[in-house]
Amino acid sequence: MALEIAKDGGLARPKILERILRLRKIALVLAYIGAYFCSQYLFDPVNMEVTRISEHSLMPGLVTPKFDKSGIAIQLYRSLTSLPKSKSQQEFVMDVFSEFGLQCFTQKWKSTIAGYPKSGENVYGFVRGQRNDGAEAQLIVVQLGKSESARRMITRMLSFVDYAKDQVYWARDFVFAFVDGGNGPDSIEQAAFALDAFLFKYQKIESLSSKTRRNATVIADEIQTQTGALIAGVVYDLSGISVKGQHIINIQTNGLNGQQVNLDVFNGIVKIADSKHHSKVAIFGTLHRHTNSYMEYSPFTVPIKALMTQAFVSIEGIHSVMGKYGVQGLTVGLSHDYTERQSVQFVEEVSRMLNNVLERLHQSYFMYVLADDMHFLSIGFYLLPSFILICPLLISAYNEWLKVDSNSEIPLAVIGIHLGGYAIYLMTQWIFTNIGEVFAFSTEFPFVGPDGCKGQLTGSMDIVIIYLAVTMLPLGLYLFSIHPIRPTSIPIMRIFILLEVSITILCLSLINFGLGVFTAAIVVPITFLMTFESPQKARSLYRSGVLALLHPIAIITILAWYTPGYSTAFIPKKEFDTWTGVPRVFIRNMIKNDAAFGSWHFYLITIIGWPIWNMIFSCSLPYDLDVDRVAAKAREAREAREARESGEEATTPEDPHPPQSVPIARPTTSNISKRNKRKNH
């Protein structure tokens, strides 16, 4: 049976839409309640799916490990510890590889970003697989460093190299990369940049287009020799701990811009840790709550941490940059108390697991939220709260659509403000990339230069402070107070804002769910309430004033202040000591990560967040508009008519079809004559 949804050729609206529109006033509350309970159900580990290994070829990781060269590891550790000052760790690794008779090279790299001046030297070597032609390879990454745990990991990995070169069952080549992260407090981030430089050259990205070469953020030596496509990469360190003899392995899975490692790789490693080493696995620094005998916490703690990390942490570990190059990567923090034999056997098992992958990892999930090492929620389920949250915006947009008439105009301010945001983004990035964090205006072209440049006109300025000062001023409040939008165009403006927010949240949720759902939770009520009709001047002024305070950075700062347990993952604790610390660090990290790693945060907040915030003022300021009043009256009249008609229906059941108001074309002589002619014919 055909579904009747349109009456009289669309002139009469389907009743279902009318009913939905009646819910508009409480839509926001309903959506919030719905999303809350939906999330509570979905993110409870009890209702989540249990992890499993979908790719059967990963099962060989569960074989008995054979590594037995602990002595080599210990010997190498002693050598590395007593390394003379004249010899670098890079040279040491090179020498060891040479002794093993394996290929090994160094790669010097240097950042081209003025605001992120880093340089270093990576070492990489290869172990060729005997059973295949080297079309594919697996990547193993270890960070160089002077700390005791770094030295231990380096030497253990070198002993694995010694062992691996003698085995005949490798179907994939090995690429060992020892990345130089320096010894500073940001060594992991620098190591990630070093790995980025290695992969950039290894994957020949810059040869694909001249523009990539021009805009490359790093100058690095070419890779001397090549092996196959990297199917997966594992970063090893000794960040795991041991409590009362119980080893706890620390695993990190989050990549750049919401990317995550294939769930099979994670599951395989968890399985190895559990069944072969009787070790627990901690994710986001938290153990499975039922196996954690030391503390009791909410089942939602880990999912929230997972979402916060996905949303706001660009570089969780060194592996985070692998996703940019299509390499499935994660960091495994082996227990610091593992013996040489145990830790290298772990590496052997993971390598044997990845050795047998039949093709590019695809069997399992890439988009998931982990609740612990055994439970996850897949994309098909976790998108629901986002969808529910944007419903009020869509209902509101439909309501505004009904007010649009031929007098409505599309304000050019929409394009202008977005272009303004883009200009701010480009300028900030240009200054950060070419000049640095501190700059000054000069009298000579290009009018912006480094501190102490020739013709310095102004005092030196911090790019973060200037960015905050420029963007936090409510430009929209000023602009739309002086030049308000034509009242008949306000419905169009509201539709633009509501749809832009909805589409942005939808797209974000698909790529980076954490960012999408947090954005939705905060932005949806603001957008909904600020674009709602206002009958009074006081209400408009009040809400515009509130909106002026709700700058995206201000919201993030407040959020960080009130959730220190979660936000310290991306903002250092000491920054909470001053009230400007959080926004400054947040902005600096965004600008830096955008330039150095290609993170999207800065782009999104400047090109979409800031323009929308300003555009909303155009809808929050006006009040008591004719278009709104006419629409409200029409709705009331319609509802009254429907109520009357339904009353008539109840009393006169023989007339089931109440008359419709059909606008009728005036009968013309030509029409009548035409029809008569046809009848006669």
Place this chain on the structure above:
Amino acid sequence: MSVASTGASSTRIEICFSLRGIFQEAHMVESKEVQTNRKDEGDSSSFNLLLSVSAAIAVRAASFAYSDYFEERVEFTSTVYSFERVKDGIAMLDDGLDPFETKNMHFLPLTLYVVRYLLKTSPVLLAPLWILLDISTAWIAAQSAQKVWKSVHGRDDRNIGKLVFSLYAYNPIAIISTGILSLTVVQNFVFAAIFFFLVSDRPAVCALLIGAWSSFTIFPFILISCLAFRANGSLFKFLSLVALSIFSATTFFALNFLLNGNSLNFVEPTYTSILKFTSIQPNVGLYWYFFVQIFEHFRSFYTNSFVILYFFMPIPITIMIRRDPVLHFTIIGLLVSIFFPYPTLNQVSFVLAILPLLEEYKKHFRYTLLIGGAIITTIALMPVMWHMWMVSSSGNANFFFGATIVYNVALINLVMDMIFVYSRRQIDLEYSDTLTKKTKMDFAFY
């Protein structure tokens, strides 16, 4: 009193984008004291036109800065419209190789030789040439629209041309396509020219252009059905126009044959590949995914079915929509774009720009919001899905195809709604004397 209405009483300058007449009202000075005369209006109109054209040129020129990014986007290029691929063919010609030895060269010899000539003689003029073509398309569309408006309404009170110009000239997809030197720009230019000559009652020129264009991509040949409205009811005249079109296509074919050294080996990678859907690289069309999935032994059945269906469709549509050539042209134009095997988003830019000409049907369109929302959302989702498939590996081909198929379904819904509104309006016109307020007209969902 509202803030806005307070401001309206004083003189103010508003930069706004009017749905009625964008250019006319782009810089509106509202003042009761200001008295304009005809000369002022003329000056203002010229100034506005110059401003609009300059802005359209400027945004196109700026889009060249991002060509490296967009020319790799699957939404804007396809195997038969990519300028990079034309350059590949030219490189083969320069190296003395036969480009048609490969199965991937989908450009006719004429295209290769003309572009090679342009690249050799004046490569710097390519960008201005493309901008000129695209702006000309917008201008021709505007002129045609104004002509249609005047002939339908018998008056020239509304500047519909400016709206049509803006809808095309400021369409981001058209702008980006110009920036990457997509061949769809040339196609849209020819499309606009055909429309112009159609509404100017020059069916012979139309037939020549349709034939010429069909000699490149075959599918536009169904536009010939539009000439049924210009045959004055004479079957002979219509057949003559068809013959003229075929003659034009044959002439171009012969030219290609001669340019290719009297060899017909270009037929398979160009014409046959379009009719057999051989290139299954991702695009925003309907077929690539289908032909990736099906078993090879069903292939000929489906290719034949799709081609027969496509060339059959104009017949019932022309028989049905026989009283409105503009609506008919719009529908056929959309069909050419939707069912072409290797489309890009720019295929429909011209047709979407002339939609305001369907003013009299506006109140009967049922799914305007649904279709508009679907098109905008899917265009936003296409790069997201592509990212999930190709970059983050978190999706697969289904994700991208899902977005493209919804986009195409939205366009097909638009076609179906157009057929509906035509029928609905005919009811109003035919039975206007008997329709009363109590007349009940319910329509089922399709």
